[in-house]
Each structure stands twice: as C-alpha cells, then as structure tokens.
Amino acid sequence: MKLIGIVGSNAEVSYNRLLLKYMEKQFKTLVDIELIEIKDVPMFNQDDDQTESSIIQKFNRKISYADGVIIATPEHNRTITPSLKSFLEWLSFKIHPLENKPVMIVGASYYDQGSSRAQLHLRQILEAPGVNAMVMPGNEFLLGKVKSAFDDSNNLKDEKTKTILEETLKKFMRYVEVVSVLEGPKKPIAEPEDLFATGKIATTIEGIEMAAEDWVEQAAEKVNAVSGNDYVNLNRGILTVDQLNYFLASIPMELTFADSNNQFIYYNRVKPREEMLAGRTPAQVGNALAYCHPESTYKGVEWVIQQLRTGAQELVKVHIPTGDSDSFVVHNYQAMYDDNGEYAGLNEYVFDYQPLIDFYLQQTGQKLIGDIDAVSGASESSNDTKADAVSGASESTNETKVDAVSGASENK
Incomplete structure (x- = not known):
C-alpha cells in the first residue's frame, strides 16, 4: 500500500513534518509513506492559473496514484495554515486528485488539545464539493505538548502515544481497503506504454531501423x-x-x-x-x-x-x-x-x-x-x-x- 504524507506547513522547522517523518520511519514495515512538501507551491490565484505547472502536476500525479493520503496539520488561529489551504485550492480548481481518495488527518500542537480545531476545519474543507475526499470518520490523532513529545533521535517518547498512533494508522489502512472495494477497480491514470517506441520525441533520430545492430x-x-x-x-x-x-x-x-x-x-x-x-x-x-x-x-x-x-x-x-x-x-x-x-x-x-x-x-x-x-x-x-x-x-x-x-x- 502506498500513502502520500502531506506536510501542512511551509515552515523550515515543523513538528508536523517531524511527526510524518517519524511515521514514515517507524511504520515502514507496515506501509510505504512518501512525504511531499508544499512550501514551494505558489499561492492560489485563479487569474494566474498554475494548474499545468510542473509542481502542481507533480502533486496531482502522486496523489492520484496513491492508495491514500495522510495530512499533518498544525493549528494557526484555530484553523489550518494559509499554505495548506492554498494547496488544497489548487487541487480542487481544475483538477481533483483527492476526489474519493481516503484521507487520514493527524496533527501536532504546542497545547494540550493538539490541533483539534484545525483538524475539524480541515475535515470540512476536504469534504466540500470540488474536493470530495473520503476522510476517515471518527478517527484522528492529536499530538499535544509537542515540544516535549520527541527524544533526541526524533522518536516519540511515550509508549502509549506510539501505540495509539500505530492503531490509528492500521485502522486507516483497513479503511483504505474498504474504500477500494466500494469504489471498484481504479481507472488507469496513465496511457498504456508504447514499449515498441513507435512515436517520436524531440531527440528521436529518424530514418534508422531501431533494431539495426549498428x-x-x-x-x-x-x-x-x-x-x-x-x-x-x-x-x-x-x-x-x-x-x-x-x-x-x-x-x-x-x-x-x-x-x-x-x-x-x-x-x-x-x-x-x-x-x-x-x-x-x-x-x-x-x-x-x-x-x-x-x-x-x-x-x-x-x-x-x-x-x-x-x-x-x-x-x-x-x-x-x-x-x-x-x-x-x-x-x-x-x-x-x-x-x-x-x-x-x-x-x-x-x-x-x-x-x-x-x-x-x-x-x-x-x-x-x-x-x-x-x-x-x-x-x-x-x-x-x-x-x-x-x-x-x-x-x-x-x-x-x-x-x-x-x-x-x-x-x-
């Protein structure tokens, strides 16, 4: 199973990035988690359409091909970061890779409640028309007092917290499987490969038999x-x-x-x-x-x-x-x-x-x-x-x- 982990912050130092990296390392025998950064994504502006830009299309392909998505969000003024909101705008403007895609929300915060209010807001955004993600119901992971949650090796200290996180991830993996059954076979995202190279590109040298020994x-x-x-x-x-x-x-x-x-x-x-x-x-x-x-x-x-x-x-x-x-x-x-x-x-x-x-x-x-x-x-x-x-x-x-x-x- 392939999951994409989205770091919901463009900050150079982010505890939510640290949380996703921990999950990537700690649970690598359970699932393949690939992290993507949104810090280079341009601010959404429909008058300056960047949908076809290489960076937006890169994320479009990665999310479309993944079995599920994990979003780690901090909490800024009781909501998600502007950078994450802008990123989601691009993914619901002309392209919709999150549509019917299973999504798990996690978050870390300095305070006791983790990023609970940001997670609630993010859930509403993901379920909005145009996004239509399938957010995992009734299951969330909130990491509070994050400044003291990790040791010097960037591992979670508390064993109970580790267990809760692992159980939450396993439930999400089962949820991904259930959604897969409900949605049926995936539609092919890429065109079939022309392994016989019958087309041509800018560097194709024409007029020579490809199979020629010389x-x-x-x-x-x-x-x-x-x-x-x-x-x-x-x-x-x-x-x-x-x-x-x-x-x-x-x-x-x-x-x-x-x-x-x-x-x-x-x-x-x-x-x-x-x-x-x-x-x-x-x-x-x-x-x-x-x-x-x-x-x-x-x-x-x-x-x-x-x-x-x-x-x-x-x-x-x-x-x-x-x-x-x-x-x-x-x-x-x-x-x-x-x-x-x-x-x-x-x-x-x-x-x-x-x-x-x-x-x-x-x-x-x-x-x-x-x-x-x-x-x-x-x-x-x-x-x-x-x-x-x-x-x-x-x-x-x-x-x-x-x-x-x-x-x-x-x-x-």
Whole structure:
C-alpha cells in the first residue's frame, strides 16, 4: 500500500513534518509513506492559473496514484495554515486528485488539545464539493505538548502515544481497503506504454531501423555526433567526449539510459555481457524496450515505467536474486526530468550492494546475525523459489533471470 504524507506547513522547522517523518520511519514495515512538501507551491490565484505547472502536476500525479493520503496539520488561529489551504485550492480548481481518495488527518500542537480545531476545519474543507475526499470518520490523532513529545533521535517518547498512533494508522489502512472495494477497480491514470517506441520525441533520430545492430554508428553519422577530443558543454563542466566516456565507464555500477519514447539509447559498457550483472550487448542499443524484453515481462516493465512517468514513484528498486550468496544485486530505476520538470526517461543503475555491506561491517565491527536475511528481510533457503519482482514470474535460482529493463535474458 502506498500513502502520500502531506506536510501542512511551509515552515523550515515543523513538528508536523517531524511527526510524518517519524511515521514514515517507524511504520515502514507496515506501509510505504512518501512525504511531499508544499512550501514551494505558489499561492492560489485563479487569474494566474498554475494548474499545468510542473509542481502542481507533480502533486496531482502522486496523489492520484496513491492508495491514500495522510495530512499533518498544525493549528494557526484555530484553523489550518494559509499554505495548506492554498494547496488544497489548487487541487480542487481544475483538477481533483483527492476526489474519493481516503484521507487520514493527524496533527501536532504546542497545547494540550493538539490541533483539534484545525483538524475539524480541515475535515470540512476536504469534504466540500470540488474536493470530495473520503476522510476517515471518527478517527484522528492529536499530538499535544509537542515540544516535549520527541527524544533526541526524533522518536516519540511515550509508549502509549506510539501505540495509539500505530492503531490509528492500521485502522486507516483497513479503511483504505474498504474504500477500494466500494469504489471498484481504479481507472488507469496513465496511457498504456508504447514499449515498441513507435512515436517520436524531440531527440528521436529518424530514418534508422531501431533494431539495426549498428544503430549507434548509423545514428552518429546521421546527426554528425561529436567524438574523440571534441568538447561537450555540460551544466557543471566541460569535457571531451573521450573524457566523458572514461568518466562513465569508471562509475562502479552498470548504467542504462532509456528515453521517454521507450527507446534504449545508452549503457556504459565496461565488461563482456557474461561478466555483467545485467547482461547487455552493443547491438541492443537503439532498440525499442519491447525488443529488449521477453513478452512475458511487458506488464511488469510497463508498470515500472508508468510509476516513473506519472511521478507516482521517482525511484523503483528491485532485488534480483542471482543464486550467489556473496552478492546482493539491486536494479534501481530512477526517473529523469528535463528543466521543465517533464519526464525525460529512466536511468537504470545496477549495483551489487554486498561488497559495500561487507566494507561497512568490517569498518564498524558490526555483524549480521539471525536466520533472517538482514538486508531483504526475507527468510529463504537456497532451494526456495525466487519471485521476479518486476515480471511477477516465479523462477528458481537455476532458471533464467530476466533483467527488468534491458530485458537481456541470460542463464547463470
């Protein structure tokens, strides 16, 4: 379950932000909570419509894709902050991501009653026509005397308060499930992904067959691409093409660039395919992502891309078991954005965390103990079946592994 936590204050120091961060950390095994800040949201003004701006659309996508929302509100003059009110105005002017969305209200205040009056007012706003959120009834969390509520590690001190907060969150999670049943299947928020890259974007190099084994060479010739000692003006430096290649090849992880048209256009090839964590070949560069994957994984690949394209998540991590107990390989899918905040493609970086974990343990003198895998938290034997986290297909450690983005199918 994915929840969005909205910090209802634009203050640099906010106890309500602290409360949400505590919830994010304390209950991470129960639910995924992602915090969003409203401090950069412009003041609402219908004569200066900012609905299509990147920041408003970013929040629109995140809230639309979430299963539910938690709003942490302070109390200013018996009501919510102007910044939170303005934020809600944008989300009920021309777009309505909170409509039929389950919402839980929490709040912290210096005084005994917490933010009870602000919460009551916020509930009225959320239930107003145009917003139409489904606020969790009869359940609220009020944190009073907040200045003394947290310890030096930003954890709640009082055990009873911790228990109440956990019980309230669990009730909200059940409420989200009930609303989901009442509302029925979610309408798709994003258009289906064109994994065959039949469209084009501003940087598409036309007139060259994407599946051509020498796509790079043909494309470079067509656009007169610079090479060798020609300089490239980057946003924080000037490098020659050779220096840029040296730099990318030296990064201790495997990098892949797939553009917003779902075309695989780069990887920092430093090893033969059979020695890579996610095997790729030079002939794959230029291919549409569909041609880089087995058809059985299309649904999983589409899900990852839609998470990034819509802003529902900016980073998706997938642990791909290799059958080697001395490695812990993670595929990280990072969304990339242009200067206007528009989706520009994904950066997949594949990294073996185990050497880093071993180094950390050696330097600190700590040890991993117990029968539970201390990193993934999953108990597994070497004979257990592994689940491909992207395609959802079940596979054993001796079967073929499928790289979720490059799709290079390889047998270990």
